[in-house]
Amino acid sequence: MGRRPPCCDKSHVKKGSWTAEEDAKILAYVASHGIGNWTLVPQKAGLNRCGKSCRLRWTNYLRPDLKHDSFTPHEEELILRYHQAIGSRWSLIAKQLPGRTDNDVKNHWNTKLKKKLSKMGIDPITHKPFGQLLSDYGNINDIIPQKTRSSDQRHHEPIDFSRAESSLTMIDPFQEQHATMNLITAHFQVINEAASSSTSSPESKVQVNLPSSPFIWSDYLVGDQEQECTNEPESGILPASGEHTTTCNGLVIDHKKDSLDVADTSVSFVESILNQDREIQFDFPQIFDGYSEY
DNA sequence: AAGGACACCAACCGCTGGATA
DNA sequence: TTATCCAGCGGTTGGTGTCCT
Numbered sequence: 001m002g003r004r005p006p007c008c009d010k011s012h013v014k015k016g017s018w019t020a021e022e023d024a025k026i027l028a029y030v031a032s033h034g035i036g037n038w039t040l041v042p043q044k045a046g047l048n049r050c051g052k053s054c055r056l057r058w059t060n061y062l063r064p065d066l067k068h069d070s071f072t073p074h075e076e077e078l079i080l081r082y083h084q085a086i087g088s089r090w091s092l093i094a095k096q097l098p099g100r101t102d103n104d105v106k107n108h109w110n111t112k113l114k115k116k117l118s119k120m121g122i123d124p125i126t127h128k129p130f131g132q133l134l135s136d137y138g139n140i141n142d143i144i145p146q147k148t149r150s151s152d153q154r155h156h157e158p159i160d161f162s163r164a165e166s167s168l169t170m171i172d173p174f175q176e177q178h179a180t181m182n183l184i185t186a187h188f189q190v191i192n193e194a195a196s197s198s199t200s201s202p203e204s205k206v207q208v209n210l211p212s213s214p215f216i217w218s219d220y221l222v223g224d225q226e227q228e229c230t231n232e233p234e235s236g237i238l239p240a241s242g243e244h245t246t247t248c249n250g251l252v253i254d255h256k257k258d259s260l261d262v263a264d265t266s267v268s269f270v271e272s273i274l275n276q277d278r279e280i281q282f283d284f285p286q287i288f289d290g291y292s293e294y
Numbered sequence: 295a296a297g298g299a300c301a302c303c304a305a306c307c308g309c310t311g312g313a314t315a
Numbered sequence: 316t317t318a319t320c321c322a323g324c325g326g327t328t329g330g331t332g333t334c335c336t
């Protein structure tokens with residue numbers, strides 16, 4: 001069996017900004033042929049570009065369904081909440097924002113939202129106030145050595161935290177400890193979500209445990225929304241059909257069958273992430289050894 | 295007016311999983 | 316079965332415009 005030819009000769013293709021003429025060629029090609037094998041597009045459209053570059057240009061800029069105006073407060077709030085729930089999975093977040101690409105969301109996060117949070121005293125990784133992280137860091141000192149021991153047994157290479165700390169001190173004690181603490185806290189948060197999801201009851205099939213946080217973005221945008229997750233139906237009575245709504249951090253979760261509204265889409269989207277984490281936990285239980293109590 | 299700092303974002307880079315020959 | 320390619324993804328970079336001193 002033979003090999004496929006390479007998509008392009010990378011040393012001879014054009015790089016950098018796209019011209020209006022190049023854009024027009026892509027648009028004309030897609031209009032007449034549709035979206036298909038991108039490796040053939042440069043040749044058929046008469047472009048001296050890599051197929052991958054053409055695909056990115058189309059995906060991130062030329063697609064007719066894209067919005068090119070600035071992000072609305074509602075979109076910003078959605079980004080913040082999904083980022084709080086699943087982290088930097090930009091493509092998944094972008095799918096919840098019609099007309100936005102993962103690149104758009106990522107850029108907006110890195111240039112605007114992350115800074116806004118930091119200025120408010122909120123850590124953009126954990127979405128917790130810096131002050132709370134510092135106090136958590138004090139508490140975590142009681143936990144880390146114990147976890148380190150179990151890790152040592154697996155890897156036969158004890159981690160010397162005191163040495164790591166001293167090397168960090170030489171750079172910038174506060175920044176480095178803060179960064180390390182963020183990583184640890186974020187890691188525990190993911191593990192905690194996976195562990196808690198594995199114990200959920202069958203009835204709560206569509207239940208979503210978005211992480212609760214002292215910081216709620218909508219506090220700064222709108223007034224008085226729900227700030228806690230409730231697993232009970234708002235009416236207090238769970239109907240036989242199972243159709244009801246709950247709330248979580250202000251997001252109304254509609255537990256309707258075959259519902260295609262935004263809230264339900266959000267639930268299935270977050271739940272698909274949690275399912276992935278459950279599969280990882282099932283396949284690699286040793287990763288979660290000793291952490292499930294968090 | 296000049297130039298340095300900063301903000302923005304399009305585009306690229308490198309990695310991964312699935313598809314393919 | 317295996318090597319390679321493709322598409323998708325997140326992280327990073329570089330060019331350009333704007334603001335500030």
